[in-house]
Amino acid sequence: MRRMQGSVKLRPNGTLLHRQLFVVLKEQIVSGRYHSGDRLPTQDELCRQFSISRITVRRALTDLQEEGLIRNAQGVGAFVTADIDKIKRGPDFSFIGDMRRTLKETTMQILQLQVQRCPAAIARPLRLAAGDEALHLVRTRSKDGKPVALIDGWIPPRFAAVVTAKALQKKSLHELIAGSFDQLGRVAQEVNAALADPIVAQGLQVEVNSAVLRITRLVHHRDGAPVHYVTLWTAPQRTRLVMEIEAEDIGGYNVGRLLHDVRG
Structure with missing residues (x-):
């Protein structure tokens, strides 16, 4: 059994206290601090450790149980489940492999599919003029009945004609708009932490x-033309972002870079 050391006081900061405790305990489980069969600290111990109420602790433990991370034994305690070892399966690191896996393992619900005036901030990277229209596609991807991604994308007219609700039930969006996975080109992306607004x-x-x-x-065609500008939101308790960098890319920007938008 592995006990937490030290003392941390959780404070309201826009995120509910029970969600803060949920994130802390989940990270400790996933990172291997607790293993299958280990008992978590008691509710009283967690109350003292984080200076929070018993109700807050119970809500966090309930969320962990709903995620399949622990089981609560009445009068005994909370134990890490045997299934926890399945959380860190070896991923397919390729972009195309990820799209194929997502198509196979998730179900899609289209929330919006219509031609609209493209926002200026999105029109520029899509090489569209101010006021030009593009296909706006908003959808969710769900796994085991739970949404794992909200996807808001824009597709320029040149590539949008083949995108229909019926076609999206059979093929990946990128396979449709590029013609095939082999015709996909450069992909640039930016990753940020954010807070969920009411729509998200x-x-x-x-x-x-x-x-x-x-x-x-921003996804490009093999010929260099941008085909899709997309913003994707995921919940960290359900989804992880994994990356792999080739040795020849380690000295370039493909490894990623941190941009600090701090103003004096």
């Missing part, structure tokens, strides 16, 4: 202001 919260079925991961991608 509804799409992901999470609480407003809960922590989410926001990924913005």
Whole structure:
């Protein structure tokens, strides 16, 4: 059994206390601090450790149990489940492999599919003129009945004609707009932490202001033309972002870079 050391006081900061405790305990489980069969600290110990109420602790433990991370034994304690070893399966690191896996393992619900005037901030990277229209596609991806991604994308007219609700039930969006996976080109993306606004919260079925991961991608065709500008939101309790960098890319920007938008 592994006990937490030290003392940390959780404070209200826009994220509910029970969600803060949930994130802390989940990270300790996933990182291997607790293993299958280990008992978590008692509710009293967690109350003292984080200076929070028993109700807050119970809500966090309930969320962990709903995620399949622990089981609560009445009068005995909370134990890490045997299934925890399945959380860190070896991923397919390729972009195309990820799209194929997502198409196979998730179900899609289209929330919006219509031609609209493209916002200026999105029109520029899509090489469209101010006021030009593009196909606006908003959808969710769900796994085991739970939404794992809210996807808001824009597709320029040149590539949009083949995108229909019926076609999206059979093929990946990128396979449709590029013609095939082999015709996909460069992908640029930016990753940020964010708080769920009411629209994102509804799409992901999470609480407003809960922590989410926001990924913005610009996908290109093999000929260099941009085909898709997409913003994707995921809930960290359901989704991880994994990356692999080739040795020849380690000295370039493909490894990623941190931009600090701090103003004096």
